[in-house]
Amino acid sequence: MTMATDTADSPLTTPANEGGEVAAPPPRPHWLRRLLRDKAAAAAILLLALICLGAVLAPWLAPYDPALNSRAVMKPPSFMQGGVPEHLLGTDGQGRDILSRLLYGSRLTLLIGLVAVGLGGAVGSFIGLLSAFYARLDPWVMRGIDILLSFPAILLGLALVAVMGQGIVPVIIALAVSSVPDCARIARGIAMGVMKQEFIEAGRAVGLSDVTLFQRYLLRNCISSIMIFLSLRFGQIILIGATLSFLGLGAQPPAAELGMMASQGREYLLFAPHIAVIPSVLIFLIVLTANVAGDALRDVLDPRLQT
Amino acid sequence: MKTLSHMSVKRAALRTGLAATAIALAMPAFAKDLTIIREIDSNHYDPPRTAALAGSEVLFMLADTVVGLAEDMKTIEPLLASSWEISDDGLTYTFTIRDDVTFCDGKAMTAEDVAYSLNRWQDPETKSPVRWRMGDVKSITAPDATTLVYELNAPHSELLYQLAQSFGSVVDKETVEALGADFGVTGFNGTGPFCWDSWTPRDQMVMTRHEDYHWGPANYENAGPAQVEKITWQVVPEAATRTVALMTGQGQVSPYVPFIGIEKLRMAPNVEVVRSDEAFWTNYIGFKIDKPMVNDPLVRQAINLAVNQEAMAEDLFFGEVEPAYSYISSGALDWNSDLDDKLLTYDPEKAAALLDEAGWTLNADGKREKDGELLQPLAYTFTGSWAQVVEAVQADLLKVGIDLQIQPFDATVYWGKAATQEFDMFTMGFPYISAGDALNLYFLSANMPSPNRMNWNDPETDKLLYDGATAVDPAVRAEDYGQVLTKVHEAAVWLPIYHKPMQIAYSTEIKPFEAHNIYGAGLYKGLQLGYVD
Missing domain, CATH: 3.40.190.10 (Periplasmic binding protein-like II)
Structure with missing residues (x-):
């Protein structure tokens, strides 16, 4: 998309004139501008960007090695009573710096979310598009998807971990697999609409191959809507991923992961609540901002919502 | 003394009755149930x-x-x-x-x-x-x-x-x-x-x-x-x-x-x-001494030196336990006091030197490796408080370049897993009153693979243990067990963690009772457990 200039004040756009002629609606401002006009969305995007930046730059930002223990255990954040200035967000039960673990932890948490959504989204969308493209496949594929839909992600995660052993990879696979049915349904829905368009028939009429038709006409027309769905799905995946780690299935020590940090803090909930509360708040913020940002993106990008 | 009016007596009776009912309700039917x-x-x-x-x-x-x-x-x-x-x-x-x-x-x-x-x-x-x-x-x-x-x-x-x-x-x-x-x-x-x-x-x-x-x-x-x-x-x-x-x-x-x-x-x-305090309980991490990762006594000694049991006892257990460097408490019957000054206490520099000597050198990432293989022993452990101990050990070992891998299991699964040959290290605790109690359990070759999970297979130990167990003279028994204690401590087959009371x-609803200690089971027959009347 080329950068459109804001033409609201341009002399070319004239309001409905005296004669009662209805002028064409003013051209819409650029989507980015519309997005940032929504205060909540702008704040959410900014916060999410900050969190992502912190995660990416963790090795440079973290004041300590996240696995390094110390004798200063269960210290509250430095701004609270009993806190020490060396540890801004305090330390956990092993004397590890919570801020450092948070930075590295959000890295892993976001990575799990991104890879799982990417993988699940790609496979799911492909299945959905294919199913819309070849109508004969549709009932079979969709019944299969229905079966997959009946497995909760957590159950799937538990089953996969039982087979593959604990670790990040089984969790990513479980999350990806659990994203497949949702993505497939959404992609199919969008593609069904596109398939009814005349340019598809036109393409067929001029003898384009299935591959070209699929790639150039169907995929390109669906991709933005699918991306919006995925951005919404991202928040959910992060939450389920953190839950699986909380249950001890995902990241293994000494790695830091937000769900695992919350789980470790559970032992200390009565005595040093910050150990569990801080990572939980960050999970909450990531999920919330991802959802708000996804919602806002849909509002400005989804052609079906444009009137 | 003024007699109470009929009315007030009745009221008082009613009140007592209500109070009794209230107590009866507060002392519920499950007062005979105990959790x-x-x-x-x-x-x-x-x-x-x-x-x-x-x-x-x-x-x-x-x-x-x-x-x-x-x-x-x-x-x-x-x-x-x-x-x-x-x-x-x-x-x-x-x-x-x-x-x-x-x-x-x-x-x-x-x-x-x-x-x-x-x-x-x-x-x-x-x-x-x-x-x-x-x-x-x-x-x-x-x-x-x-x-x-x-x-x-x-x-x-x-x-x-x-x-x-x-x-x-x-x-x-x-x-x-x-x-x-x-x-x-x-x-x-x-x-x-x-x-x-x-x-x-x-x-x-x-x-x-x-x-x-x-x-x-x-x-x-x-x-x-x-x-x-x-x-x-x-x-x-x-x-x-x-x-x-x-x-x-x-x-x-x-x-x-x-x-x-x-x-x-x-x-x-x-x-x-x-x-x-009538008996002892010691928690330790054992090594499977015939596994390539930990078959070198130098590596096992280095691990012993790299771990700070004192810090763990204070920080993880709030000073309620005694850091352990010996495999049984020095207060136990037949402990060999010659070993007192030979125990491996916290000394990470010496640990690093021993690892160098054993051929495990630091690579660019700060991890130990030998012939292209990383020093990554795998530890099986119980979940819960044991997992915290193992994580602290992992952090201490990381400081000398050992990359300990942890695999926690629920207790219902762990016992079966700990009887296999899959791991390099395992966690365990045991109750005992004497050296014989501990040594016969763990170091008899007949007890492989469990509870002799170390695969400690030494005919001389077997003989000493048999002689000790059948000795009539306590001095002979102490001598036999003392020799076994020296052998296993020198071989560093365990990493002792703490002795716990x-x-x-x-x-306070329960009648006061004395703690038992038989096999670490503090409640024994449960006949003493009753609610205060």
């Missing part, structure tokens, strides 16, 4: 086949042994045997078995049942991990319904103490045969103060009072039946939740006092903490 809170469950409850403390805790209540043990951990009390005689050569024990004992299903118990249970323990088919505790048995027979003859090939000075352990619990042959592998899983039939009701693994074990019980050991004022009608052993893995459960009265007793909460519990007006927290 014991524990951290972990056992893998099953078949006496000779489990060495788990969680198993013994329950089995002491479900079944009886030939003799009992008092809280002082020394006095042997009559239990199923009302008396016994020991031959002058120490080889034949003749027990007179009580004739008024019944199983939970009402059937009378005879010497035949005792002989069956002990022979089952001894039977190689049973694969008991604690078979050595019986001594070198020649035969165990029941010539008549009230006589049991226990014959040995060599003297076994600890025999009565060992027969008081839960492994020799007397069980009903018919039930064992009817249930097969499910014995101690779906059902049980013993003569204990409580009877098996139901078991939901990892959740709860429910037992009900054995109404006919009246043969409790003499260390209890109450010989039976038990004071409470029902006991529920509730598994609560999280330390914080256990603390809260005790403070809010969701459970009345817990031998699994979370160290993190102990200060809070001591200060709580409705909870008492009782302690026993027996502490039991209980609600």
